[in-house]
Amino acid sequence: xxxxxxxxxxxxxxxxxxxxxxxxxxxxxxxxxxxxxxxxxxxxxxxxxxxxxxxxxxxxxxxxxxxxxxxxxxxxxxxxxxxxxxx
Numbered sequence: 001x002x003x004x005x006x007x008x009x010x011x012x013x014x015x016x017x018x019x020x021x022x023x024x025x026x027x028x029x030x031x032x033x034x035x036x037x038x039x040x041x042x043x044x045x046x047x048x049x050x051x052x053x054x055x056x057x058x059x060x061x062x063x064x065x066x067x068x069x070x071x072x073x074x075x076x077x078x079x080x081x082x083x084x085x086x087x
Contacts, residue, residue: 006035023056033065045073 009016018036020029033039039060043053060067 002032002035022052023059024052030059030063033063036065039063039065039067040070041067042070042072045071047073 006016018032020026020032022041023029029039041056041060057069
């Protein structure tokens with residue numbers, strides 16, 4: 001059923017985004033990863049516990065799924081060189 005659902009969604013939309021709870025608490029990510037072009041993990045720097053993220057990353061890294069990470073909540077030094085948007 002999921003395979004058919006994702007086939008229809010891919011025909012209808014340019015992007016299909018599925019939000020899943022983080023690993024290892026819930027394994028939905030691995031089941032849905034079979035239908036994904038990319039697994040993108042969002043980490044909040046001061047909220048995500050290091051050991052939880054390490055376990056999440058270890059599980060994702062052991063899979064064959066393409067994956068990436070977005071890190072939120074990083075404070076940027078205003079005197080540092082770089083690009084940014086607002087405060």
